[in-house]
Amino acid sequence: MTLNHLVEGPASAAPLLLGPSLGTSYALWDKVAPELSVSHRVVRWDLPGHGGSPAGLIGPGATVGDLADLVLALADYLGIQRFAYAGVSLGGAVGLHLAVHHPERVDSLAVICSSAHFNGAKAWQERAEQVRREGLDRLAESANARWFAGDFTVPELVRDHREADPEAYAACCDALAAFDLTDRLPEIGAPTLLIAGREDPATPPAHLRQIADAVPGSALVEIPGASHLAPAQCPEAVLAALRTHFDGAPRRGMEVRRAVLGDAHVDRAQARQTPFTARFQDFISRYAWGEIWTDPTLTRRERSMVTLTALIAHGHYDELAMHVRAARRNGLTPEEIGAVLLQSAVYCGVPAANSAFAVAQRVLAEEADEG
Known part of the structure; x- marks a missing residue:
């Protein structure tokens, strides 16, 4: 028994x-x-x-x-x-x-x-x-x-x-x-x-x-x-x-979130947090960043490639700009980002890829100026 x-x-x-x-x-x-x-x-x-x-x-x-x-x-x-x-x-x-x-x-x-x-x-x-x-x-x-x-x-x-x-x-x-x-x-x-x-x-x-x-x-x-x-x-x-x-997922998630998206972005998101959005912010830190992005099955480089493609497919171009910067932090070169966008033209459509190239070009130019 x-x-x-x-x-x-x-x-x-x-x-x-x-x-x-x-x-x-x-x-x-x-x-x-x-x-x-x-x-x-x-x-x-x-x-x-x-x-x-x-x-x-x-x-x-x-x-x-x-x-x-x-x-x-x-x-x-x-x-x-x-x-x-x-x-x-x-x-x-x-x-x-x-x-x-x-x-x-x-x-x-x-x-x-x-x-x-x-x-x-x-x-x-x-x-x-x-x-x-x-x-x-x-x-x-x-x-x-x-x-x-x-x-x-x-x-x-x-x-x-x-x-x-x-x-x-x-x-x-x-x-x-x-x-x-x-x-x-x-x-x-x-x-x-x-x-x-x-x-x-x-x-x-x-x-x-x-x-x-x-x-x-x-x-x-x-x-x-x-x-x-x-x-x-x-x-x-x-x-x-x-x-x-x-x-410890919220703590680990916040560490990964900062490493991938940068302190400035996360600080802005935290500053905008209200009691109404607090549970959603906890969900993002705990689940998306604390569990998915910490899974060792894929590298962060590979996750950035997947994320860029998904954002292009759904037309989330504001998020795309953020993740182009994240992809650079995760080690992707401008040439590799361009190859991902070109791949998306085949499977997500040329108009979507055209918008994505415009976003990525702007972000990469800003990075070059900052550099």
């Missing part, structure tokens, strides 16, 4: 495993995972007895290490050797355990609304006893207060809490009762991001700050208005933090 899971994104993309909080299912990630799957092979999983995972995967006296072993078994089942990992609360504790005990498997780590310890064993032992005795109905009634700030709620997650298997839930409580990695945090070598909800009563920001202070080179982000289930309540803020941490 393996943990119930959902895989999203390209099979060839870098794997990213997402762990849930106690009492929830992988639906916790519904507003974040689809966006992350644009650039990652995202694997969301359910705790034993939660969502679709069999309850019998763990029993009384379970540990976070037992849950981590189930996650590794799932990764092995999917043929994943190394992966990035993000987890919430108990799912975050699993990530910490993996980073300490299986560093060869974890490329990078994000710990969200979690802790290196969960305030001692007593409260969790009492909760486990209560759940084994009474079931989960009464505990589920207080889920909103424990999970969310204000009047916010996600009915599907509250339902998942109520429908979880009581024995498996209690075993997860046993795992939280026994968990304490405080002394092992300095051993974590994976790049680590901590995300805290400022309104979180279960694992307040001080818990995440303790981890950040102990893990070398880690970073801490606090999200205003977020309580314990930050990915559900503040998905855009969580998504932005995870994107920056895991793929």
Whole structure:
């Protein structure tokens, strides 16, 4: 038996495993995972007895290490050797355990609304006893207060809490009762991001700050208005933090964008950015420049040739002028640019190539004058 899971994104993309909080299912990630799957092979999983995972995967006296072993078994089942990992609360504790005990498997780590310890064993032992005795109905009634700030709620997650298997839930409580990695945090070598909800009563920001202070080179982000289930309540803020941490595509994309188009052009584009256009600018930097232009399959010279031809075909002559300059930065000579334009005359049409030659001649003349 393996943990119930959902895989999203390209099979060839870098794997990213997402762990849930106690009492929830992988639906916790519904507003974040689809966006992350644009650039990652995202694997969301359910705790034993939660969502679709069999309850019998763990029993009384379970540990976070037992849950981590189930996650590794799932990764092995999917043929994943190394992966990035993000987890919430108990799912975050699993990530910490993996980073300490299986560093060869974890490329990078994000710990969200979690802790290196969960305030001692007593409260969790009492909760486990209560759940084994009474079931989960009464505990589920207080889920909103424990999970969310204000009047916010996600009915599907509250339902998942109520429908979880009581024995498996209690075993997860046993795992939280026994968990304490405080002394092992300095051993974590994976790049680590901590995300805290400022309104979180279960694992307040001080818990995440303790981890950040102990893990070398880690970073801490606090999200205003977020309580314990930050990915559900503040998905855009969580998504932005995870994107920056895991793929660095906006940063890499901006570097490539500047290298190809020049600082002056990018600075003008950034200066014109407004809240209305900000997401589009992020898309361009992250996807076009951070993923496509950084793909090593084609050289930048070859990409410039393809780009010039496509712009001529669609009559985008303002963009063409910009990319003639980019082609020169990418190493194309005026003669090679002319050959590309001549090739386009055959396949895109003589009038289009005629306009393109006029644009390119003007740009090359300006370059000569500047030189």
